[in-house]
Amino acid sequence: MDDRELIARVRAGEPAAERALYDAHVDRVYRLSYRMAGDDDLARDFTQETFIRAFERLDTFRGESAFSTWLHSIATTVALNGLRKLKRFRKRETDIEEADGVTASRANAEPDLKKRLAQAIDALPEGYRTVFLLHDVEGYTHEEIGAALAIESGTSKAQLSRARAKLRIALADFAGEWIG
Amino acid sequence: MNENREDRFERELKRMAQDYHRPPETPRDEMWARITAERARRRESMKVVPLRRWMTWSVAAAAVLVLGVAIGRWSMNVKEKNPGPRNEEMAYRAAAAPYLTRTEALLTSFRAESRTGKVDADFAAQAQDLLVTTRLMLNSPAARDPRLASLLQDLETMLVQIAQLPAGNDRNDVDLINQGLDQRSVMLRLRTIGPTPGTSHRGAL
Numbered sequence: 262m263d264d265r266e267l268i269a270r271v272r273a274g275e276p277a278a279e280r281a282l283y284d285a286h287v288d289r290v291y292r293l294s295y296r297m298a299g300d301d302d303l304a305r306d307f308t309q310e311t312f313i314r315a316f317e318r319l320d321t322f323r324g325e326s327a328f329s330t331w332l333h334s335i336a337t338t339v340a341l342n343g344l345r346k347l348k349r350f351r352k353r354e355t356d357i358e359e360a361d362g363v364t365a366s367r368a369n370a371e372p373d374l375k376k377r378l379a380q381a382i383d384a385l386p387e388g389y390r391t392v393f394l395l396h397d398v399e400g401y402t403h404e405e406i407g408a409a410l411a412i413e414s415g416t417s418k419a420q421l422s423r424a425r426a427k428l429r430i431a432l433a434d435f436a437g438e439w440i441g
Numbered sequence: 442m443n444e445n446r447e448d449r450f451e452r453e454l455k456r457m458a459q460d461y462h463r464p465p466e467t468p469r470d471e472m473w474a475r476i477t478a479e480r481a482r483r484r485e486s487m488k489v490v491p492l493r494r495w496m497t498w499s500v501a502a503a504a505v506l507v508l509g510v511a512i513g514r515w516s517m518n519v520k521e522k523n524p525g526p527r528n529e530e531m532a533y534r535a536a537a538a539p540y541l542t543r544t545e546a547l548l549t550s551f552r553a554e555s556r557t558g559k560v561d562a563d564f565a566a567q568a569q570d571l572l573v574t575t576r577l578m579l580n581s582p583a584a585r586d587p588r589l590a591s592l593l594q595d596l597e598t599m600l601v602q603i604a605q606l607p608a609g610n611d612r613n614d615v616d617l618i619n620q621g622l623d624q625r626s627v628m629l630r631l632r633t634i635g636p637t638p639g640t641s642h643r644g645a646l
Contacts, residue, residue, distance in 0.1 A: 280473065288467045295464035304464070305472055312476050313483075350613045378454075379461050397455045428454060 264328040271319060283312055286329060289399075290336045296394045297340045307343055311336040326408055333401075334409040337391065345387075374435050381431035389424035392417050397425075482562060486569070537583050540574050544596055545631045547571060548622065551603060555615045560606065568603035575600060592634055595625045 262281065270278035290311050295304035314335050322331055382390060391410065395401040396417070403414040403421075410417070547567050554560050575597045584590040602618045622628060 283473060283476070284469065287469050287472065291467045291469075291472070292464045296462045299462040301465065305468065305475070308472055309475050309479065312472075313480055316480065346613045350616060375457060375460055378457055382458065382461050393458075394461075397451075398458050398461060425451060425454065429450060 265324065268319065268322065268324075268328065271316070279316060282328075286332055287312070289329070290332065293333065293336055293395070293399060294340050296398055297337075297344065297391070303343065303347075307336065307340045310339045310343075314339070330405060330408045333405070334411070337395075337409045341387065341391065374432070377432060377435065378428070381428050384431065385424055385427055389420050389427065392420040393424040393428075396421050486566070537578060537589070540571070540578060541631060541634070544571055544575075544600075545628070547603075548599065548628060548631070552619055552622065552628075555619055560615055562606075565604050565606050568600040572597065572600045572604060588630075588634060592627070592630050595627050595630075599627060 264282070264285065267278050267282045267285070271282055287308065291304055291308045294307035294311070295301070298304050298307060311332065315332055318335075322328065382393065385393060388410075392406055395406045395409070396403065401409070403417040406412075406417040407414040547564065551560060551564050554564075575593055578584060579590065579593050579597065584593060599618060599621060602614070602621070606614055606618075
């Protein structure tokens with residue numbers, strides 16, 4: 262049964278169809294939420310809120326794009342808003358280091374390539390980081406990213422290019438190990 | 442970096458980045474249970490709130506009427522010896538005291554429980570009930586006292602935030618509410634609000 266048929270059955274009030282629609286999409290939504298949050302509790306919260314909003318607003322889904330595209334746009338909005346709130350809170354509470362400072366100051370203390378890569382990804386500006394995770398890690402196309410983030414696919418390509426450039430700079434110490 | 446090195450860098454970057462926030466297996470059944478429970482809770486609150494609001498207004502109005510009549514009869518006897526505020530204001534003062542006590546109890550419990558982690562969903566329902574009375578108080582002669590009016594406005598803001606907390610609430614939302622309580626000194630003001638010279642709350646709060 263495809264999404265279109267499932268959606269029609271959900272609109273007709275079939276609880277089993279809701280579960281089937283959820284089962285068909287939950288893996289990618291949870292993966293996306295987890296990649297962005299890096300925390301199981303947050304990923305569960307974001308996934309939960311995404312599906313609740315999707316079911317609440319299903320009547321507004323016109324089928325002009327794929328259901329997955331529509332759903333992932335909700336998921337990215339939920340995750341980004343949640344992370345922004347978290348960031349504001351942490352900033353007030355702990356006055357954490359600025360992202361660039363984290364990369365620079367921890368470079369010598371943390372020689373492990375994977376950890377340095379994780380720090381460098383964390384330090385990317387929000388837009389670059391989101392596009393990088395969606396494209397290079399989760400395999401979304403630029404068209405899908407554009408639809409999810411409400412940006413042009415060209416903007417997605419440009420942000421990915423800048424994200425990679427920043428990561429290349431942040432990981433320059435490891436160039437020999439990386440490329441060699 | 443020539444073209445080959447660039448391509449290789451990007452390929453290795455993608456490969457290595459797979460370990461970044463690598464998701465565990467999707468807890469699909471657990472999340473589905475939470476989703477259905479939360480949707481049911483939200484549906485229920487949509488049904489219950491108008492009924493509760495109507496009931497609360499009715500009960501509050503009835504209580505005020507009874508109190509007003511009782512205080513009016515009592516004040517007829519003591520009017521000449523001890524002239525005080527008008528009967529209507531007396532009734533609202535009397536109604537404000539239990540409301541402030543309930544609100545203080547709710548906020549105190551909320552703060553205590555929020556330190557332990559997740560906040561029980563019952564707080565949202567209680568806050569919703571108190572919001573109705575808050576609005577009633579703000580629209581009543583009780584709000585002629587600027588100190589009480591200011592406190593009621595802050596309480597309304599806090600109660601709205603608590604009432605809107607989702608089940609499995611966001612820790613940050615809870616922390617922000619607690620910060621608001623601290624920044625506005627809400628608990629202190631709740632505990633210390635008393636008579637203001639020339640206003641109508643003497644003895645009631």
